[in-house]
Amino acid sequence: MSFNLRGTLAIYKFELARTWRTLFQSILTPVLTTSLYFIVFGGAIGSRIDTMGGVPYAAFIVPGLLMLTILAESTANASFGIYLPRFTGTVYELLSAPIGVAETLVGYVGAAATKSVILAVVILATARVFVDYHIEHPLLAAFFILLSAVAFSLLGFILGCWADGFEKLQVVPMLVLTPLTFLGGTFYSIQMLPEPWKTVTLFNPVVYLVNGLRWTFYGQADVNFGAAITATLGFMALCIAVIAFIFRTGWRLRS
Amino acid sequence: MGAILEIEGLQKTYAGGVTALQPTDLTINKGEIFALLGPNGAGKTTLIGLVCGLVRPSGGTIRAFGLDMARDWRKARARIGLVPQELSVDMFEYVLPAVTHSRALFGRPADPAKIEKLLKSLSLWEKRDQRISALSGGMKRRVLIAKALAHDPDLLFLDEPTAGVDVELRRDMWQLIGQLRDQGVTIILTTHYIEEAQEMADRVGVIDRGVLQLVEEKRALMARLGTTEAKIALAQPVSAIPAALEHFGLAIEDGGKVLCYHGAGEGEVAPLLKALLAEGIDFTGIDVHESSLEDIFVDLIGRNHHDQEAAR
Numbered sequence: 001m002s003f004n005l006r007g008t009l010a011i012y013k014f015e016l017a018r019t020w021r022t023l024f025q026s027i028l029t030p031v032l033t034t035s036l037y038f039i040v041f042g043g044a045i046g047s048r049i050d051t052m053g054g055v056p057y058a059a060f061i062v063p064g065l066l067m068l069t070i071l072a073e074s075t076a077n078a079s080f081g082i083y084l085p086r087f088t089g090t091v092y093e094l095l096s097a098p099i100g101v102a103e104t105l106v107g108y109v110g111a112a113a114t115k116s117v118i119l120a121v122v123i124l125a126t127a128r129v130f131v132d133y134h135i136e137h138p139l140l141a142a143f144f145i146l147l148s149a150v151a152f153s154l155l156g157f158i159l160g161c162w163a164d165g166f167e168k169l170q171v172v173p174m175l176v177l178t179p180l181t182f183l184g185g186t187f188y189s190i191q192m193l194p195e196p197w198k199t200v201t202l203f204n205p206v207v208y209l210v211n212g213l214r215w216t217f218y219g220q221a222d223v224n225f226g227a228a229i230t231a232t233l234g235f236m237a238l239c240i241a242v243i244a245f246i247f248r249t250g251w252r253l254r255s
Numbered sequence: 256m257g258a259i260l261e262i263e264g265l266q267k268t269y270a271g272g273v274t275a276l277q278p279t280d281l282t283i284n285k286g287e288i289f290a291l292l293g294p295n296g297a298g299k300t301t302l303i304g305l306v307c308g309l310v311r312p313s314g315g316t317i318r319a320f321g322l323d324m325a326r327d328w329r330k331a332r333a334r335i336g337l338v339p340q341e342l343s344v345d346m347f348e349y350v351l352p353a354v355t356h357s358r359a360l361f362g363r364p365a366d367p368a369k370i371e372k373l374l375k376s377l378s379l380w381e382k383r384d385q386r387i388s389a390l391s392g393g394m395k396r397r398v399l400i401a402k403a404l405a406h407d408p409d410l411l412f413l414d415e416p417t418a419g420v421d422v423e424l425r426r427d428m429w430q431l432i433g434q435l436r437d438q439g440v441t442i443i444l445t446t447h448y449i450e451e452a453q454e455m456a457d458r459v460g461v462i463d464r465g466v467l468q469l470v471e472e473k474r475a476l477m478a479r480l481g482t483t484e485a486k487i488a489l490a491q492p493v494s495a496i497p498a499a500l501e502h503f504g505l506a507i508e509d510g511g512k513v514l515c516y517h518g519a520g521e522g523e524v525a526p527l528l529k530a531l532l533a534e535g536i537d538f539t540g541i542d543v544h545e546s547s548l549e550d551i552f553v554d555l556i557g558r559n560h561h562d563q564e565a566a567r
């Protein structure tokens with residue numbers, strides 16, 4: 001046995017089944033939240049704001065809001081997926097099974113990313129109700145959404161291994177991800193920032209994600225699409241390296 | 256009988272600095288039931304965790320089915336089952352899907368008929384649609400056993416399978432373990448009920464403070480360290496022991512009304528009784544007590560701790 005395909009599929013299906021069981025929180029909550037953003041920022045406030053480089057404000061914020069949800073949900077799902085069995089103790093079965101880093105990655109991270117992609121589709125459909133937007137490069141958009149979902153599911157997996165309490169599970173998304181996404185140019189163009197913030201903001205990885213996705217929508221953004229893809233791939237590689245390290249040393253999983 | 260598990264120099268020191276297992280050698284034979292006995296904190300769960308991949312060894316090698324666990328762990332683990340000491344269950348999982356999931360996790364193709372048979376053999380079939388978290392402790396334990404058996408392991412670890420289980424369920428468990436052995440499954444179990452080891456095990460290992468003190472065939476152990484005591488109530492009091500009975504080493508008690516016998520191993524109570532009758536000594540009652548594995552165990556561990564105290 002070199003790669004445990006059946007075991008991997010079992011984990012993948014098990015994790016997705018958890019989503020269906022909690023369909024309400026999993027899909028409806030994020031959809032409701034983003035809808036509120038569209039109504040408030042897009043509809044109410046957006047109508048009084050100028051177009052952003054020719055794109056109406058309501059449409060301008062669609063990619064950013066979508067990215068915000070993908071990041072938050074990917075991280076939350078993947079971290080919960082591995083943290084819960086650690087918390088209940090059922091992780092013993094996973095650790096004693098012929099399951100290695102490859103199976104875990106495809107199973108847990110794959111399931112979390114799948115869920116985020118499904119959610120992204122639902123949110124894009126919902127956005128249509130409130131906003132008139134178009135996607136200039138749909139294939140690249142789909143690819144970029146997938147890439148971001150995978151990257152942040154990887155981050156979530158690491159978080160789920162690291163956390164030793166439910167609070168910690170929430171602290172990172174709250175204290176790190178939320179500020180980074182809000183300062184990541186979802187609601188504004190970084191061209192609007194004064195120096196030095198314009199430069200400082202380029203160190204925020206979320207800027208590349210939001211603008212990368214925005215470019216696939218409207219063909220224009222604050223950063224180059226190539227730079228966005230490179231940054232995301234780099235982040236992904238870093239996360240995979242950390243996870244490989246976790247498995248090699250048994251950190252937080254094996255005593 | 257070949258070896259199914261070979262452990263050499265295996266040791267574990269936890270991150271906190273506790274050495275739970277001193278370098279240990281142990282070989283488990285194919286098809287046997289091996290009982291690991293020892294007081295709380297002796298290192299039983301640690302030893303099991305090391306073999307099953309839950310605990311990382313600090314040193315030594317483990318070979319299962321002739322495979323090196325450090326290299327061929329996927330292949331080896333696919334044939335090992337584990338029932339943990341703690342009752343860990345998923346809060347949202349249901350019995351049948353959980354057991355089906357376990358089989359897939361270990362890389363085996365789905366086999367609903369086999370799972371049905373397994374659940375029936377554990378009296379879980381009626382509960383298949385229930386939430387595991389809503390089951391009683393004993394039933395949860397059965398679910399964990401079903402999960403561990405779902406992939407037809409050749410080597411099964413049972414970490415205190417009968418802790419907190421009622422008498423009836425314990426009997427069932429013993430029966431199940433007997434059946435598994437008949438199917439050729441090798442079983443390593445830990446227990447605090449020594450009567451359990453006495454009832455089922457082929458060999459016993461006694462571990463204390465991370466040191467495997469002794470590994471021996473149960474029968475040989477009992478013959479070597481066991482004792483038999485018999486008290487024979489006589490119809491007529493005697494004042495002295497007849498010469499023909501002297502080699503039994505009898506003692507007279509209760510003013511000659513009771514004869515006391517104390518022998519090693521399984522003793523020779525039957526020859527003694529025959530000799531008594533031959534001498535024309537009639538008796539009204541006999542009370543025989545054979546020491547159990549428990550007596551041996553308590554003795555061994557007690558002596559051990561005494562020696563360690565004395566060494567200080």
Ligand SMILES: Nc1ncnc2c1ncn2[C@@H]1O[C@H](COP(=O)(O)OP(=O)(O)OP(=O)(O)O)[C@@H](O)[C@H]1O
Binds near residue numbers: 275
């Ligand atoms: N994860 C861990 N980290 C640090 N120390 C541990 C860990 N697990 C066990 N120990 C320590 O290792 C020693 C052996 O523990 P172990 O659980 O193997 O004992 P045991 O024989 O199974 O005991 P019991 O009969 O109570 O189940 C104990 O001193 C325990 O405190």
Ligand SMILES: [Mg+2]
Binds near residue numbers: 301414
């Ligand atoms: Mg234990």
